[in-house]
Amino acid sequence: MTARIVLLHGAMILALFVAQFVVSDYAVLTITRIMVLAIYATGYNILFGYAGLLSLGHAMFFATGLYAAALGVTRLGLAAPEALLFALVCGIVVSFIIGLIALRATGVAFMIVTLMFSQAAFLTILYFGDITRGDEGIVIKDDQRVFSLLGTPMNLADPVLRYNIALAFLAVAIVLCLIVVRSKIGHVLVAIRENENRTAMLGYDVKRYKLIAFVLSGSFAAFAGAAYALLFAYAGSTLASIQYSINPLLWTLLGGAATVLGPVLGTAMMFLLVDFASSFTSASLLFVGVVLILLVLFFPKGILGTIRQRWWRWLP
Amino acid sequence: MAGLRPGHPFPSCTASLLAFFPHLLLALLEGTVAAAVLALSALGLSLVFGVMRVVNVAHGEFFMLGAMLAWWVAKMVPGGPAMGFVAALIVAPLLVGALAFVTERLLLRRIKYDPEATIVATIGLMFVIQQLALSVFGADAKAVSAPFTYRIALPWFGFSGYKLFVVVASIFILLAVWWVLAKTKWGLVMRVTQFDRETATAFGIPVNQVYSAVFVAGAALVAVAAVLIVPIQQAHYLMGLDPLLMSFIVVIIGGLGSIKGSVIAAVIIGLADGVISMFFSPTLASIIATLAVALVLVFRPQGLFGVEPR
Numbered sequence: 001m002t003a004r005i006v007l008l009h010g011a012m013i014l015a016l017f018v019a020q021f022v023v024s025d026y027a028v029l030t031i032t033r034i035m036v037l038a039i040y041a042t043g044y045n046i047l048f049g050y051a052g053l054l055s056l057g058h059a060m061f062f063a064t065g066l067y068a069a070a071l072g073v074t075r076l077g078l079a080a081p082e083a084l085l086f087a088l089v090c091g092i093v094v095s096f097i098i099g100l101i102a103l104r105a106t107g108v109a110f111m112i113v114t115l116m117f118s119q120a121a122f123l124t125i126l127y128f129g130d131i132t133r134g135d136e137g138i139v140i141k142d143d144q145r146v147f148s149l150l151g152t153p154m155n156l157a158d159p160v161l162r163y164n165i166a167l168a169f170l171a172v173a174i175v176l177c178l179i180v181v182r183s184k185i186g187h188v189l190v191a192i193r194e195n196e197n198r199t200a201m202l203g204y205d206v207k208r209y210k211l212i213a214f215v216l217s218g219s220f221a222a223f224a225g226a227a228y229a230l231l232f233a234y235a236g237s238t239l240a241s242i243q244y245s246i247n248p249l250l251w252t253l254l255g256g257a258a259t260v261l262g263p264v265l266g267t268a269m270m271f272l273l274v275d276f277a278s279s280f281t282s283a284s285l286l287f288v289g290v291v292l293i294l295l296v297l298f299f300p301k302g303i304l305g306t307i308r309q310r311w312w313r314w315l316p
Numbered sequence: 317m318a319g320l321r322p323g324h325p326f327p328s329c330t331a332s333l334l335a336f337f338p339h340l341l342l343a344l345l346e347g348t349v350a351a352a353v354l355a356l357s358a359l360g361l362s363l364v365f366g367v368m369r370v371v372n373v374a375h376g377e378f379f380m381l382g383a384m385l386a387w388w389v390a391k392m393v394p395g396g397p398a399m400g401f402v403a404a405l406i407v408a409p410l411l412v413g414a415l416a417f418v419t420e421r422l423l424l425r426r427i428k429y430d431p432e433a434t435i436v437a438t439i440g441l442m443f444v445i446q447q448l449a450l451s452v453f454g455a456d457a458k459a460v461s462a463p464f465t466y467r468i469a470l471p472w473f474g475f476s477g478y479k480l481f482v483v484v485a486s487i488f489i490l491l492a493v494w495w496v497l498a499k500t501k502w503g504l505v506m507r508v509t510q511f512d513r514e515t516a517t518a519f520g521i522p523v524n525q526v527y528s529a530v531f532v533a534g535a536a537l538v539a540v541a542a543v544l545i546v547p548i549q550q551a552h553y554l555m556g557l558d559p560l561l562m563s564f565i566v567v568i569i570g571g572l573g574s575i576k577g578s579v580i581a582a583v584i585i586g587l588a589d590g591v592i593s594m595f596f597s598p599t600l601a602s603i604i605a606t607l608a609v610a611l612v613l614v615f616r617p618q619g620l621f622g623v624e625p626r
Binding site: 102107113116119288 | 365435437446567568613617
């Protein structure tokens with residue numbers, strides 16, 4: 001890894017660490033949320049940006065983590081760290097199975113199939129309303145969010161602790177993403193995106209690499225979902241709806257697909273934009289729609305994608 | 317065994333069958349209506365994908381707009397539900413078609429019908445239309461009266477004559493579209509464009525105009541479907557998602573781009589949906605329909621009647 005890559009990503013994480021001492025309490029909460037969702041977007045980007053597979057159903061993996069963690073804590077009596085691990089395992093298993101099926105479809109069919117599986121998952125959550133509590137959602141009680149780590153008591157209701165946990169998770173996600181995309185796997189994924197037939201002809205097992213990307217991406221999503229449930233003490237079916245499948249796509253496109261920091265930047269930008277829009281309109285989804293159309297028409301590479309194209313060729 | 321009369325070996329079983337039959341009949345009738353609705357709403361999507369190889373995610377919103385316009389026209393036009401219905405059958409496809417025309421010109425053509433970009437752009441369009449409908453028409457569900465209220469009296473229950481009219485109308489529209497595609501010069505031009513865009517261009521077919529026409533026709537068809545269906549359902553700004561997903565299911569099971577496949581899949585899914593919704597729950601019916609898609613993909617990735625992409 002070259003020095004400036006380490007420097008750039010380190011600086012970004014350091015800036016986020018310093019931010020908590022500077023900004024307001026409300027901003028701390030918002031940034032915590034952005035960081036957790038940025039993990040989701042980072043995972044999405046591995047599949048969409050690098051492997052070139054557009055999934056419209058990642059909400060099902062986000063929801064897998066969300067409900068595995070929430071039910072793990074409230075029903076199975078797991079402590080928060082155990083619930084997080086449990087959710088991650090669930091995410092790996094679910095994305096492996098769904099990946100095996102969905103990756104049989106290619107191109108447009110793949111997008112539609114992921115969308116529909118996600119909708120089936122959403123309906124399943126509503127169908128088992130007495131366990132998942134449907135729209136109303138599961139609320140994790142305060143005493144279930146207290147756990148001890150290496151003998152130190154931790155309370156997830158504490159906003160500062162919450163912020164730093166989210167930051168640590170995001171840092172791990174960014175580093176993992178960097179490692180993956182700079183490894184052989186990452187290069188093969190880009191090769192598949194650029195020309196699948198040629199990559200297969202060169203002797204790479206295209207299906208296996210696609211499945212690896214799918215499971216990686218789904219696991220990131222499930223982990224983010226679990227972190228979301230545990231940090232914000234809530235799991236509801238709206239977080240499994242189509243809207244939450246579109247969100248990471250939007251964030252990744254805005255920040256720049258196939259750039260490591262793009263999804264993080266995109267998530268933050270979109271939060272700012274929606275926040276700004278909701279000060280004068282209640283139809284914030286209208287704003288999402290307009291941004292999507294404008295991105296596709298005029299700005300297909302996103303923010304960091306454009307920066308890389310114009311100036312910083314080295315950006316991973 | 318003493319109570320058994322000759323000729324009726326299992327009286328209790330017969331009795332329960334007799335009680336069961338009306339339920340099954342009702343489920344099958346509702347299923348037939350559902351199948352007609354499905355085939356009709358999937359038709360436009362299938363046509364557009366077949367010729368242009370793009371998926372229009374805003375398809376469901378075109379449906380919603382058609383339904384909203386039907387409600388608005390029915391409110392504006394004097395002379396009762398029948399007049400309003402006829403007026404809506406003219407106004408809704410025209411306006412929705414006009415919107416589709418603008419969409420095709422300003423959006424799809426500019427991104428050169430790239431499949432991925434089209435999906436993202438039409439997702440954006442979906443949100444825009446949905447939120448604008450919310451701002452203009454409000455969030456409450458709107459009932460539209462059927463043009464006539466004749467009920468067919470069956471020995472066990474009455475069944476809405478309008479629902480059967482929807483079935484007949486769907487069959488008529490499907491046949492009409494098939495006739496245009498298979499028997500007219502227009503259809504020939506569309507099929508040539510579908511088969512090979514470059515060759516079509518080389519033979520002087522104005523491919524851009526064909527695309528434009530097909531996209532507008534797909535939107536107009538789904539608007540007609542909405543006008544027909546809205547008296548059975550209600551118009552609501554979020555109503556577009558269901559027909560979109562159901563159309564996807566039908567189109568994938570039938571094979572992307574095969575209209576015959578879509579119709580057959582619509583009949584299967586519609587009937588199954590009717591029966592499962594009646595005896596279990598509508599949510600379960602939707603879940604099962606989606607899992608059917610998974611099975612089709614595992615065993616026949618191109619769909620039941622699809623052809624391998626060239």
